[in-house]
Amino acid sequence: MDMYIETSKFKTKSGKIYSSTLLRQSYREGKKVKKRTIANLSKCSPDEIEAIKLALKHKLDLANLGSFDESVKCQEGLSVGAVWTVLEVAKRLGIVNALGSSRDGKLALWQVIARVIDQGSRLSAVRLANTHAMASAIGIEKGFNEDALYQNLAWLNDNQERIEQKLFKLRKEQSSNLFLYDVTSSYLEGDKNELADWGYNRDKKKGKKQIVVGLLCDDEGEPISTEIFKGNTSDLTTFYSQIEKAKKRFGCEKVTFVGDRGMIKRTQIKALEENGFQYITAISKKEIETLIKKDHIQLEFFSKELYEVELDGVRYILRKNPRRAEELDQNRVRKRAAIKKLILDRNQYLEEHPKAKVETAVKTVNAKIKKLKVDGHLSLETEERTLVLKLSEEKLKEESRLDGCYIIKTDLKQSEADKQVAHDRYKDLAFVESAFRTSKSTLELRPVHVRTAESTHGHVFVVMMAYMIMKNLDMLWKEIDTTVAEGLKSLSTLTTIEVTLNDQTKFEKVPEPRAQNRALLGAAGVSIPKIIPRNDAHVATKKQTRKSAKKT
Known part of the structure; x- marks a missing residue:
């Protein structure tokens, strides 16, 4: 028997x-x-x-x-806590399904997970796979090196539209018909990138070419699509492809686009109208002054409370932010103090050096005044060999009268969005700004090291999906007062125990997590299996580290 x-x-x-x-x-x-x-x-x-x-x-x-010690051997295995948590969140967000089960889909998934756990290059992502149970979690059967990940960036570029469509379809029922859109720039290391060019550098990196990155989000700030443009592309030019995406790729019939004052102008509004779309934007200071001159609005309309004016079917929502007005005033005071200090130094130098030219000192101070953009109400005069700063109270009053004042412009009807809703939706652009900050710093979107256009698109797309996961984890762990970086660092210490029975049977056991990790897993709603299937896929870098290179 x-x-x-x-x-x-x-x-x-x-x-x-x-x-x-x-x-x-x-x-x-x-x-x-x-x-x-x-x-x-x-x-x-x-x-x-x-x-x-x-x-x-x-x-x-x-x-x-034999005895337990002789028949059973245990040793520390790979880290499982962080990779399993990030993978589970990626599944919930639809990223795993959208990328697919092909080898390229799984390599792309690892690039996204690695970007969340420990940012870096494709080389570092390969090395990370040697410390985290990546192959077992994702199910990659064949090993890879950094070359495979670089090639995978091109695959991501070729399949981006399909993947974004899948992600959009998964949450289409939950999202509203409102899109937030903004752009940023990201500087490059070297000048060989195919999209590299000079442009308005938001990173304040002198001597560095850049690319322009556009990000389209839903009303809650969840990324929908990202797009890369040449470094000299204007904000306005990037907007047209977003309209086309909404219409053709995502099949939207009624959408309201939210963009800042530099994004949605007359020609963009016309394009929106032609596609049956609407907008919420803001107008420039110059446009505000024009409305005042034409007596369409008055300065008294601006206050802490919202005030609305409708002209030719377009609604203008006015407000004054007292805090912003105070900030601008204090900023002028600081600039004036800096110029006064420079004048004091130059006057002392002129006094101590009789042969020094007054014209040279005047040129230095005027350059400073122009650089700080206060030449509208500040001017420099000379009294013999002494420099004197002159303040025009009248010009200062004129210059500061619109401090903190702004106007939001929309073609939405009152029944579609009252003035408070329209105002708040415009302020939601802060979601996109937050996404850019996290992507550029924490997720290391910049600097971009790749060269081809395909790899650049793939790299930025990986960062976008990684941000989706990080944003979700941040929300889940907020209640236990833990940042994403802190949580993943702690979970990375949860490793498997590799068990070998009689030198034959092998399996990987997950020990009971300590209290801190139990809290993190519980808040994230993640359950890690007790036994992890073994996977011996060989993952190794082609490039040796300095230490190992010296030994060979």
Whole structure:
């Protein structure tokens, strides 16, 4: 008679799937082989079932198994906590499904997960796979090196539209018909990138070419699509492709675009109208002054409370931010103090050096005044060899009268969005600004090291998906007062225990997490299996580290 363990799954009429684990015995009655159930092991833990399997396997030589120390070997395995958590969140967000189960899809998934756990190059992502249970979690069967990840960036570029469409379709029912859009720039290392060019550098990196990055988000700041443009592309020019995406790629019939004052102008509004879309934007200081001159609005309309004016079917929502007005005033005071200090230094120098030219000192101070952009109300005069700063109170009053004042412009009807809603939706552009800050600093969007346009698009797309995960984790861990970086650092310490039985049977056991990690996993709603399947996919870098290179 032979005993064995049998595991089976069955589906009920309601669709629920149950599994049972039974200890069975086969025996012979005459010429027939029959089976019977000895025990129901369904409530046993995986570890207990493995132990029973081991005992059955060695039932004839249990005495020869030796002591526990001789038969069972344990050693530290790979980190599992962080990679499993990020993977589970990626599944919920639809990223795993959108990338697909192909080898390229799984390599792209690892690039996204690696970017969340520990930012860096494709080389560092490969090295990270040697410390985290990446292959087991994702199910990559064949190893890879950094070249495979660089090639994978091109695959991401080729499949970006398809992936973004899948991600959009998954949450289309939950999102509103409102898109937030903004752009930023990201500087480059070197000048060989195919999209590199000179432009308005938001990173304040002198002597560095750049690319322009556009990000389209839903009303909650969740990224929908990202797009790369040449470094000299204007904000206005990038907007047209966003309209086309909404219309053709995402199949939207009614959408309201929200963009800042430099994004949505007359021609962009016309393009929106032609596609049946609407807008919320703001107008420039010059446009505000024009409205005042034409007596369409008055300076008295600006206050802490919202005030609305409608002209030719377009609504203008006015407000004055007292805090911003105070900031601008204090900023002028600081600039004036800096100029006064420079004048004091120059006057002292002129006094101590009789041969020094007054014209040179005047040129230096005027350059400072122009650089600080206060030449509208400040001017420099000379009295013999002394420099004197002159302040025009009248010009200062004129210059500061619109401090903190802004106007939001929209073609939405009152029934579609009252003035408070329209105002708040414009302020939601802060979501996109936050995404840029996190992507450029924490997720290391910049500096861009790749050269081809395809790799650049792939790199930025990876960062966008990584931001989606990080944003979600930040929300989940906010209640336990833990940052994403702190949480992932702690979870990275949760490693498997690699168990070897009699130098043959191998499996990876996950120990019970300590209290801190239990709290993190619980808040994220992540459950890590007790036993992790082994995966011996060979992941290695082509490039040697300095230390290993010296040894060879």
